[in-house]
Amino acid sequence: xxAGRSVLExxxxxxxxxxxxxxxxxxxANELGRRGVSAILVDEKPGxxxxxxxxxxxxxxxxxxxxxxxxxxxxxxxxxxxxxxDVAYFTRYAGYELAxxxxxxxxxxxxxxxxxxxxxxxxxxxxxxxxxxVEAVLRRHAERLPGIRLSYGHRLISYVESDDGVVAEIERLxxxxxxQVRADFLVGADGPRSMVRxxxxxxxxxxxxxxxxFMGGRMLAVYLRSPGFYASIPHAKAWMYNCFNGDRRxxxxxxxxxxxxAFHTQLRPDExxxxxTIDEAKAAFQRACGAxxxxxxxxxxxxxxxxxxxxxxxxxxxxxxxxxxxHLFTPTGGLGYNTAIEDAVNLGWKLASVxxxxxxxxxxxxxEVERRPVALRNTDYARRFADSLGLFAPAxxxxxxxxAGDEARRTAGVYLEQHARAEFNIxxxxxxxxxxxxxxxxxDGSQPPPDAANVYVPSAxxxxxxxxxxxxxxxxxxxxxGFEWTLLQFGEVMSAQASFAESIRAIGAxxxxxxxxxxxxxxYEADLALIRPDQIVAxxxxxxxxxMIGRVLPRALGHNASDGAxxxx
Numbered sequence: 001x002x003a004g005r006s007v008l009e010x011x012x013x014x015x016x017x018x019x020x021x022x023x024x025x026x027x028x029a030n031e032l033g034r035r036g037v038s039a040i041l042v043d044e045k046p047g048x049x050x051x052x053x054x055x056x057x058x059x060x061x062x063x064x065x066x067x068x069x070x071x072x073x074x075x076x077x078x079x080x081x082x083x084x085x086d087v088a089y090f091t092r093y094a095g096y097e098l099a100x101x102x103x104x105x106x107x108x109x110x111x112x113x114x115x116x117x118x119x120x121x122x123x124x125x126x127x128x129x130x131x132x133x134v135e136a137v138l139r140r141h142a143e144r145l146p147g148i149r150l151s152y153g154h155r156l157i158s159y160v161e162s163d164d165g166v167v168a169e170i171e172r173l174x175x176x177x178x179x180q181v182r183a184d185f186l187v188g189a190d191g192p193r194s195m196v197r198x199x200x201x202x203x204x205x206x207x208x209x210x211x212x213x214f215m216g217g218r219m220l221a222v223y224l225r226s227p228g229f230y231a232s233i234p235h236a237k238a239w240m241y242n243c244f245n246g247d248r249r250x251x252x253x254x255x256x257x258x259x260x261x262a263f264h265t266q267l268r269p270d271e272x273x274x275x276x277t278i279d280e281a282k283a284a285f286q287r288a289c290g291a292x293x294x295x296x297x298x299x300x301x302x303x304x305x306x307x308x309x310x311x312x313x314x315x316x317x318x319x320x321x322x323x324x325x326x327h328l329f330t331p332t333g334g335l336g337y338n339t340a341i342e343d344a345v346n347l348g349w350k351l352a353s354v355x356x357x358x359x360x361x362x363x364x365x366x367x368e369v370e371r372r373p374v375a376l377r378n379t380d381y382a383r384r385f386a387d388s389l390g391l392f393a394p395a396x397x398x399x400x401x402x403x404a405g406d407e408a409r410r411t412a413g414v415y416l417e418q419h420a421r422a423e424f425n426i427x428x429x430x431x432x433x434x435x436x437x438x439x440x441x442x443x444d445g446s447q448p449p450p451d452a453a454n455v456y457v458p459s460a461x462x463x464x465x466x467x468x469x470x471x472x473x474x475x476x477x478x479x480x481x482g483f484e485w486t487l488l489q490f491g492e493v494m495s496a497q498a499s500f501a502e503s504i505r506a507i508g509a510x511x512x513x514x515x516x517x518x519x520x521x522x523x524y525e526a527d528l529a530l531i532r533p534d535q536i537v538a539x540x541x542x543x544x545x546x547x548m549i550g551r552v553l554p555r556a557l558g559h560n561a562s563d564g565a566x567x568x569x
Contacts, residue, residue, distance in 0.1 A: 011180040014038040014149070015355045017168055019156045019196055020189030021045065023054075023131065024323030024340035026138035026150075028187060030068055031348025033145030034483070037355050040181055041142075042154040042170055043190075048139050051223050051299055052130035052262040055240075055253040056334030058430045060465070061341045062124035063478065063535070071124055073137055078129030079239065079257040081107040085128045087424050088238035089416040091245050091399045091409070092290030093252075097235050098244060098413040101420035103128075114470050119427040119456040121468050123476040126430075128239045130255050130262065131337055156195060159186060161318055185351060187320045189340070194325035200316045204328065206379060210306035212390030214249040215330055218267040219305050222281045226295040227259040233289070243288040244412060246394050250288040260298075263288070266305075273302040305330045305390075308383040310375045314368040320347060327375040332385035333423055335378045342433070342534075346371055349484070349533035353557060358508045363440065363558025370435040377433065381453055385423045392419070427456035435463045435536060440556050442539040444526075460524040462537045467523045477520075478535065482512030485553070486531040489513065490521035493528055493543045503550040509557060530556065 016032055018025045021043030032039045057065075057074065065071040079085070085103040090096060104112055109125040116122065142148050151170070157178065159168035166186045171178050188196025210216045230237060237257075243250040243265075250265035265284050267273060281300045286292055309328040314321045323340035347367050353359040392415060395408035432451050435441055441463045448464060449457035458467035469477045480486075487494070494500050494513060504511045521527065526540035530552060538556040541548060554560060 011182060012040060012149075013182045014040040014147075015184050016040075016351055017159075017166060017181050017183040017186045018042070018189060019187065020191060020194075020323065020325065021048065021135075021139075021150065021152055022189065022191065022323060022340070023135060023138065023337050024344050025187070025189035026135060026142055027064075027341050027344035028189065028322065028348050029142040029148050029150065030138060030145070031344060032352055033142060033148040034068065035349070035352035035356070036147065037352045038147035040149045040151065040183070042151045042156060042181075044155040044173065045152055047152050048135035049132040051221070051301075052132050052253065052255050052260075054131040054331065054334060054337035055128060055255075055262060056338075057127045057129055057134060058334065058338040059120075059122050059124050059126045059427070060430050061338045062127055063122065064341060064345050066124055066476075067478065067481075067483070067535070068141070070137060070141055074129060074134060075106050075110070075127050077133035077137060078127070079106065079254060081105060083239070083254070083257040084237055085239040086236070087240040087242070087420045088235065089242040089244050089413070089420070090235070091394075092243055092248075092288060093229075093235075093241055094233045094289050094291040094293070095245075095399065096409055098409055099417040099420065100236075100238065101417060101424060103239070103424065114474065118458075119454075121458055122427075122431070123468055123478045128253075130253070132255075156190075159199070161186075166318055184355060185318045185320065187322060187347065187351075188325045189321075189323045189344075190325050192324045192328050194321065196319065197311060197321055197325050200313070200319060200321075202311050202313045202316070202321065204309035205312050206307075206309040206376075207383065208307050208309055210308075210330075210383070210386075212306065212386065213393050214266050215332060215386040215390035216306040217304065218271075218273055219303050220265050220267055220273070220276065220281065220284060220300065221303055222263040222265075222285060222300040223255075223298045224261055224263055224281075224285060224295045225259050225298060226261060226285075226293055229259070229261065229289075229293055229295075232291060232293045242416075244394050244416065245399055246396060248284065248287045249394075250284075252288070267302070276300070276302070305386070308379040310372065310379055314372055315364065320364075320367060322347060322371075326371075327379055329379055329382045330386045331382070332389060333382045333426060333429065335382045335429065338430075339375060339378050342374070343371055345534045350558075359558040366438050366440045366558065370438050374433040374435075377451070378429065381426075381429050384453075388419050388422060392416075422454060426453050428452045428454055431456045431458075431465050433465075438463065440538065440558055441536075442552055442555060444540060458523070460526060460529055460537050460540050462539055464537060466529070466531050466535050466537050469520060469523055477516075480514050481531055481535065482510065482514075484510035484533050485512070485556075487511055487513050487549065488516055488524065488529040488531060490516050490524065490527055491518045493546055500546075500549065504553070507550070507553055507557070509553055511553070532556065
């Protein structure tokens, strides 16, 4: 074959074509494959991420990994099990320590979670692991699923949408050969420069170009190896190292707990990003260290902080957007990757339900209705965290070995410890996203709890995450849920409903009936609760309303969504 020559080879078919092989695309492939829905994923990269990228997996994402059966595998990746996940602040890494927010190691988190209550009543706690490891796990599991084809080193050239589906032209990058993919639906999870989003004429809205002393403007990211780092600094190990001074502000995450780090620093106005060399990347790290600590640069690139952007739409016909293609974050709080995971979870069960004939295509309209407000909410939280850190400037004498320097460091330490608690103890952000107003949520007229970053109030008010509990035998309530739909009954509420099984079969839904002791009824404040495949409460009711299931479930599946007012009454 002549170099550069394009040859149309063949045509493949799948229910869903996924463009983008990052966390959103890979999670979607897992969600679809587990439901027996075929998908082809294409990505221009040769494989999953080499660079560390995102570094924090929130507890809600870990709960979804648990639902898919590989949370323990994710938790074994990245840092050693006994490595502390503290967030620490220094004038320079080998200089003065200003503040430290202590957080547990992975093994300790596994021990603590069963004793947590209130805001942190959860099946999983957060895990500090670089995205490169997460993507590798997601890929391994997706590749094992029948009907899933992952094609890295391929790119989408064009596509045509019709009433019957989508026909896309794909190019294999190693030899420029081309083939077609026919699919029912197309999902663009192809990043901030999304070709799919641009093809739809959808633009980002929101805030961009925010300038801050830190986390606003041009940033340099350096993936490096430094075997002597820990021995060269006089401080306890941390997961996140922040450098706070008037010269070189930076943050650095430990990647493997031994010798690899993801270092990010703000570029100065006079620094030309196109002219940065490996030696200059090393020098930036050493300047933040305040010592000539040896390092090997594995890769480096520049990026821009200061974004809080959400696409003006997430769906056009048979084409959907998710992940960075739909929203772009400044990485404070680690919310971009985690929001992308929940995009995939939300869209995955809905696409599968439509493909398998359990729901009409109208169910898919609820994806944008539910996920776009959450993206707006989460980008706003990330912006607030970035403002808190980036607009707080160091005093000129913060590095001086004087009384004035001591006072500057004490003042900064108080502020930074408060900031760390605000940014890294965020159960409200993690668990509190809601789908109020969705056409497939049946409201009971109750009011959801207030939305606050650092406090989460478990509530079964329809539209939010199902309240979690650890049962007497040490089993997570979530582990009792069905993979698809779950009907919780507190006591033998449904025993008199002889027609329940017949009604469910007629609807064509997979519903698991779970009986819980009445002692847990107060957690849900209801006798019955219908839980969606994504662990969201779709409806709750009293024993006297048990007969409504035959009408509630079809609405939650996207049938007769306009009947919501009647059902709620």
